[in-house]
Amino acid sequence: MKKILIIGCGLLGSSLLRRIQKKKIANKIYIYEKSNSNLAKIKRLKLPGKIVKKLEDGVKNSDLIILCTPMSEYKNLIFKMNKFLSTKTIITDIGSSKLESSKIIKKYLRKDVFWTQSHPITGSEVSGPEHGKHDIFEKKWCVLIKEKNTKKNHLKILNNFWKKIGSKVVVMTPEKHDKIFSMTSHLPHLIAYNLVKSAQDFEKIQNFNLIKYSAGGLRDFSRIAASNEIMWRDIFFNNKQNISKAIDLFIKNLNSFKKDINSKNNKSILKKLIQTKKVRSKIIKLKQDIDKPDFGRN
Numbered sequence: 001m002k003k004i005l006i007i008g009c010g011l012l013g014s015s016l017l018r019r020i021q022k023k024k025i026a027n028k029i030y031i032y033e034k035s036n037s038n039l040a041k042i043k044r045l046k047l048p049g050k051i052v053k054k055l056e057d058g059v060k061n062s063d064l065i066i067l068c069t070p071m072s073e074y075k076n077l078i079f080k081m082n083k084f085l086s087t088k089t090i091i092t093d094i095g096s097s098k099l100e101s102s103k104i105i106k107k108y109l110r111k112d113v114f115w116t117q118s119h120p121i122t123g124s125e126v127s128g129p130e131h132g133k134h135d136i137f138e139k140k141w142c143v144l145i146k147e148k149n150t151k152k153n154h155l156k157i158l159n160n161f162w163k164k165i166g167s168k169v170v171v172m173t174p175e176k177h178d179k180i181f182s183m184t185s186h187l188p189h190l191i192a193y194n195l196v197k198s199a200q201d202f203e204k205i206q207n208f209n210l211i212k213y214s215a216g217g218l219r220d221f222s223r224i225a226a227s228n229e230i231m232w233r234d235i236f237f238n239n240k241q242n243i244s245k246a247i248d249l250f251i252k253n254l255n256s257f258k259k260d261i262n263s264k265n266n267k268s269i270l271k272k273l274i275q276t277k278k279v280r281s282k283i284i285k286l287k288q289d290i291d292k293p294d295f296g297r298n
Contacts, residue, residue, distance in 0.1 A: 013068030014132030098174035117145035142167035182242035192224035
């Protein structure tokens with residue numbers, strides 16, 4: 001890969017810049033970023049890559065284009081890029097839901113240009129180029145989306161790219177991707193936002209200084225709920241059907257817990273609590289986390 005354009009230089013975009021340079025994956029990196037605040041930070045941090053003021057300058061010169069923006073910006077970016085794209089250019093992204101963005105891509109992207117979607121499974125509650133890390137993708141999964149019109153050589157090139165970045169690669173359909181991540185990622189974030197909102201409402205109703213006494217549970221949920229609101233709005237809207245089904249299942253299980261608590265059903269609630277602990281053990285066994293306790297130090 002000779003020349004790469006990163007569109008959007010927040011946490012993950014800037015992390016890609018750092019990693020691409022460290023691993024010498026490209027001869028030239030271009031950066032297109034419309035936030036003046038982020039541009040100032042990129043310059044102050046002396047991040048690798050050449051900033052282009054006009055999107056067309058980066059598009060015309062790049063072999064690979066990676067969109068690291070909220071998904072709601074895809075349509076507008078496609079309109080701006082279409083005229084300047086080469087049929088040889090490979091386009092990908094890092095979006096967290098795929099079916100709706102796939103529809104936008106198919107509808108608006110030039111028909112002789114191909115976009116193979118990616119989803120590196122990593123991130124943080126903080127945003128901005130100052131928080132980027134060169135090793136944020138190390139040993140994390142990256143999902144590549146395969147559809148009927150996906151070019152095999154593009155899939156192969158992106159597979160090699162993400163492996164050089166440090167990721168483990170798996171290929172899925174957009175339908176499977178959105179179902180899986182509605183439960184493993186999207187619902188947990190929605191629950192975190194709702195729990196923190198519930199704590200705020202409770203604080204107002206009871207007139208308690210609740211946040212002052214945050215225990216580990218609320219503290220940890222508040223970290224997740226500090227994530228970028230535009231990004232998560234887009235995810236919730238784009239994957240609304242799968243998330244709605246996940247919410248229904250969550251409500252069903254929540255009501256079951258409520259029933260056990262009100263009836264003091266010892267056998268039933270202990271069975272639930274023991275069964276759910278097994279997930280943590282499985283996550284550690286699959287090396288998705290370590291078994292060292294974390295009391296907020298990290």
